[in-house]
Amino acid sequence: MTPERLAAALAAAGKNVGAIKSITLTPLAKRPMAVPDRGVSGRVLSLTVSGSAGQAKITGNSFQSMTWSKSTLFDFYQGNGNPPDPDKAKAARSNVFPVKAGTPLTIYGFGWGHGLGMSQYGAYQMAREHGEDAAFYRKILSHYYTGTSLSKLY
Numbered sequence: 001m002t003p004e005r006l007a008a009a010l011a012a013a014g015k016n017v018g019a020i021k022s023i024t025l026t027p028l029a030k031r032p033m034a035v036p037d038r039g040v041s042g043r044v045l046s047l048t049v050s051g052s053a054g055q056a057k058i059t060g061n062s063f064q065s066m067t068w069s070k071s072t073l074f075d076f077y078q079g080n081g082n083p084p085d086p087d088k089a090k091a092a093r094s095n096v097f098p099v100k101a102g103t104p105l106t107i108y109g110f111g112w113g114h115g116l117g118m119s120q121y122g123a124y125q126m127a128r129e130h131g132e133d134a135a136f137y138r139k140i141l142s143h144y145y146t147g148t149s150l151s152k153l154y
Helices: 002-013 062-065 121-131 136-146
Strands: 020-024 047-049 054-059 074-077 096-098 108-109
Touching: 002 020, 002 047, 002 062, 047 062, 054 062, 121 136
Parallel strands: none
Antiparallel strands: 020 047, 020 096, 047 054, 074 108
16 A cells, blocks of 8 residues: 555545555554553554644554454564564564655565454464364463353254
8 A cells, every 4th residue: 555545545444644655553562562552462552643734643443444454463564574473573663654655565464353352363373373173172262362261062
């Protein structure tokens, strides 16, 4: 997505900031995170977009809707090559992400959902690591749904 297209999407949602100059958001890093603009899982709670006509603080859910993103677990990357892996790399940028006009802006993310319930990727990885234990599904379910129990109903 170009910065110009992002500015148009924001303006269409009533957040006219003009030409985008920067986005303020703590870089996505290894979870758990303890920063004010991201939840413990790294999901965006809020970000600030600054432009030539002002700035707008936007919730993660609103930004997700404005940009047709699949999740609120995302970060920004501008440049060549692959975006950094937040679980392996140190933060590749500062909290203020400068945006260059005309240079594509990559919004890269993880997952499809709302951050509630069971993570498909997390459950899959847990199952892979314990594939020899046929009853491990019980541990996966208790990990994601604490305080619940499984019982046979028939």
